[in-house]
Amino acid sequence: MVATDEAGAAAVLEKHTIAPIPLTERHGRPRDLFTIWFSSNVMPLTFVTGALATAVYGLSLPWAVVAIVVGNGLGAFLMALHSAQGPRLGVPQMIQSRGQFGYIGANLVVGIAIIMYVGFATSNLVLGGQALNALSPHISVDAGAIVCAAISLVITTVGYDLIHKINRWLVPVAVASLIIGFVAVPLVHGISAKELHAGSYSFAGFLGMVSIGALWQIAYAPYVSDYSRYMHPEEKVSSTFWNSYWGCNLGSIVPMILGALVGLLAATNQVAALDRDTGGIGWLLMIIFFVAITNTNALNLYGGMLCTITFGQTFRSAMRPGARARAGVSVAIMVVSVLIATAIKGNFLADYNNFDLLLFYFLIPWTAINLLDFYLVRRGRYDVGSFFQPDGGVYGRFDVRALVAYAVGVAVEVPFWDTPGLYVGPLAKDLQTDISWLVGLAVTVPLYLLIVRARRERTPEAVAVVA
Template structure:
């Protein structure tokens, strides 16, 4: 971490969604490794792994394969989208204005914001469960008022880190990774001792269709939920940083803890089929530990989940501003905190089913987010420059005004792809069907590939519509990033963008 970064730690970030000037760019891609590692070491990974055994019918070997493909594949998309943050210096959904138009971008921004708020609610709620369990060990009996306090504490902790902004988040994530990542390793080792290894490797495997469905489930529960956030944390990196290092740091930082935790969840589910469907996944995992391990485990669960929630709060605050809400970034984070508190109290005090709503949320959210990412990546493949004043011009005319503020080729492709994806989408918990599209009983639907249909169709439709419309823009700038054999250099050549 550079000295320039340290100077900003503990100081509230004053920048909102405006592009970061080169003079304020700093850091190295390794920071992304620590950030994504810390964000993915939460106990929810164990719950996802247990679901592969209990609900998908996989054996342990298949679950490990699915964990690798699902987490690496989904965070590969996050890494590729992060490249846009380095090129444009702005948050992902702000850069999306160049793709959808400054007004057409409102719809993807709303979907991404709802996704972030949902993830924050799930993570803060699960952290509150862990805090309640920790207090129970101290002899404090659970009650509704105490539950309310625990939810408030976890939300406030995540919100405070999110309020300080980028530099503080990167610093906190690094130390959370070192301290609680180490504790996570200790917990995983002790959980491994409780596993019935003979039974685990004596299981009959599920059909290939279940493996395919499992990959989609893990992707939806891991990287696909973070698609809109990648650029938010790469925007402070210098332009000359290699794109492949950004992608590599993102993928490995997230995949290492995820594969370990999902695998452990699968192993534990062999002996405890109820783990995946528990309304309190933190307590369910804790029941498998010796009593003296509960305190470090619960502390790890609390701070591991907060490490993910603070990232999501930061990004959702930026999205709220991108959507046109004229407030400071700190105010946007506070609004999110209020909404998360309400949602967290509903889950902890009123709702009696954690897994059903959680998996439904993941499955349905994956469809529009994957479609957005596909359209964005098609545009990014031919774009090395963003008109920075144009990104902030929401009143027109400007380079991203298109027709009435909407780039119809992108918006129509995105919307049509969502419809196509939902046709094949099916989500179910036990005997309860939460959502079933009219084509969900086909091979594609039964294998939970609605999100894949959405992403593929979005990319193809955008390519076709763009060609039909004859869209072509030429951006000339005094400094444009181009790829060389060893690094990315700055030239003055014009860049043609589809």
């Protein structure tokens, strides 16, 4: 940062993008990780994801709650392990993947992460447009999406400290919105015994929602270290882990349960249903939702910007991008997201569900390799300088072992894929549910460990930190 004083840091543009954060500029506290992951999850997209449990998977409310809690709890464990990498290495999450896949090889997963960011940004823009449209029918969904995009761009352009500061401010607002939703829906709309007991348990539906909950958390893995990399490397792993775990877990579970409740009342457009079913205070929820969407979209845009710069820097190693590059790349990503958002809004829930599942398939093998390499193989000891050398330094340009393990991990999932309208694997048809993520983990974990131990790679003795 231009200044190291935390109180004034958000007043200036962040100057770093993908470069290591010097020790003299490290700042922040582990509890900042709780606030950023709690606040950023209390938003309409989380709410709509919870609605899948009842509106799409047909679960009863009690079984929906269990599936949401189990899925998020499992996924948040992996997400929080990634968060602890940030203070240790001081670089964005996907730059660190060069330590497993090689300088150029990492672009495979970086490219997938870019697609993920665009997808989530697009989803948030649709919901942001719907929130403004619910406030005033004179504001079209498309116009609302553009307003949401513009505000998110401003936040991303200022950078890291402003993002953290906004999320600290939003904690009480997020809590208030959840209380309003849970109190107002039963009081205003009323929930009949028939609605409350609608749906039923099914193994396919239950496991499907567990998978969605776990994916929700694991989808944060490519950018979780982006928001802890300014913290001092001496921060305890346990502190960064638990603050990230509980922030993301609680911030996801509660709005998802509210979504599952409203999903019993409306099979489509749950955002409009929540506005309608909360009566005279629905407008307040829509305002809160819109603010939450622009905040979360700034996180998606910030992560997408870092990944896009990482991808480009691979081919222009001398490039030292700063605030100007961050602004330009962010504008490009947001323009693409707005164009997609205006095209998919008509069939949003189905498109979003399929997109969610596709992400799951490609993120699972990567997160397994990244965490195994960090915690078991190298035990957090990386040569950060090698991440930026055109030849990959000690990690090379390609790490065939990691790429093979990743490819096998994705390939074994394919027969278990279940994305209606896109592809349903033969084993998914037989099982009538999607367990591809379990299969991917079960194969990738032992395979990567076996490959690495068969041919030990030279490991630096200490983390190289730019002072």
